[in-house]
Amino acid sequence: MGDDQVYFGSLEHSINDGGARLDNAILSGNVNISTVESETLELAQASVEEQERHAETLRELEVKRRERSLTVPTDDGEVKLQLRALGHPICLFGEREADRRNRLRTLLARIEVDSDEHAKIKELLGNLENSSKRMRRDSTSVVGKKLRKDTFYTVAGKSLVKARRAIADFSWKHTTTRLKQQRQTQQDPDKLLEQEERILDLEDQFKTMTVYASQVGDRRPLSCCEFGGGGDQNIIGTGSFSGVGAIWERESCSKVCALHGHEDRIVDLCFRDDRAGENTLMVTASADETAKLWKVPSSKEEFETLKANSVKSMECEEQGGGEDPASEQANNEKDPEVPRVDPIGTFKGHAQRLSQISWHPIGNYVGTSSYDHTWRLWDVETTTEILLQEGHSYPVYAFAFHGDGSLALSGDLRGVTRLWDLRSGKSIDTLRGHVTQTLCADFSIDGYHVATGSGDHTARVWDLRQRRCLHVIPGHASLVSQTRFDKVTGCTLATSSFDGTCKLWTTSNLKLLSTLEAHDNKIMDMAISKTADTIMTCSYDRTWKFWGVSAYA
Structure with missing residues (x-):
């Protein structure tokens, strides 16, 4: 066992012996044990804040x-x-x-x-995830059992049947008239020569276009613009990201009234073509899932009447205590000293934001496209939905009506463009060619050409008779936001883009006539007047501009 020693004795003796040693150590001063109650001091405020910052980090x-x-x-x-x-x-x-x-x-x-x-x-x-999985499983089983992969039709309501008959009568008359005029032009050398001269004059006009007017349209970026009443009235319309639309006098570029009613940004607008003795109507589409109908002033007499009524209403509000100061201040910040116009109708039904809106040539119906994968036809008089058209597997964006009223075109964010016969409700053709989303479309006045713009930075011109793409225009460095044919000859195509330019092309040989460049940011929309003497563009830089023939050309 070596040097280990074993001691024997009681535990009490060992404890007493240890206590005696501790007492001796205290007496000698080698061990200090305080019997006074200790005091704890609080940390300084800076130290506490530093500890909190450290804990937060x-x-x-x-x-x-x-x-x-x-x-x-x-x-x-x-x-x-x-x-x-x-x-x-x-x-x-x-x-x-x-x-x-x-x-x-x-x-x-x-x-x-x-x-x-x-x-x-x-x-x-x-639990939420389990219920979601169960819903997906149930929907998958339902799709597997009930979804039909072939073309199917649903029973049309009385209002839709009535609309189809009216559209058929309208389109047959206009198609007959258009074809008759085209045959007469082709058979008459003088008329053919006159048409060629008109085309050349218009091309020369487009070559010399420059900016002659510019105006700040809103406190937020502009999203859409259009000439009023088919392009020959003295008004224009704009829509913005603020959700407020505006009507402007074309000659003075002054704001006539502000359109309040949408809860989110306005994405598109369209005027009804002029009708003698009838009110000027306009529709707007918004990201708030609704479209709205407006009665807007179009003459100087109506401008003055609206302004006078606005002054009277403001005086009545001041005498009667007015409206809430907060809301009044908000309205004044948006459109100071500008009369306000409220919508006369609302089109509700889409499940997601709207993309574009178009007025049917007959004047009684409006078409809208939406991110809910559908486009819909609405009765303007009753503001009710008469057609819900499915057929796209992606959100529908581009939408346009044929000039004769017989066809509708819809393009989705996958790049698929479909043609629909409004008289029968059938999908008669699919235009495939764009690599990515179809964003805009326009029919030519000749009746058989249509132009589409896409996110693949190109515009395409299609021949509906041959059912194929005639031309591809890779003329922009960013997505094409709008395509428009001129309404005089149909032989000039204008394209606007997010690259900040608007370009004019001949449709026969894709010759670039002019590049309109003045905006500081991407061009959101573009329109051509009915006489093709003015082009209007609106931009993300919050301005809209007029382009016309240079006085020095």
């Missing part, structure tokens, strides 16, 4: 670490459902799908780090 690091390990849904609908279940807004201003998904991931990570009810919230999200 550690918390944020932990949140970011948890974010990297979290899995969130990729479907935007499920992301919105989870945000709603957690009591948070499903969408913030300017937020896109990826931003919303990141917000959900951060929110869940913070809940894991901070919340004491983490288990309860996890159970709630689990």
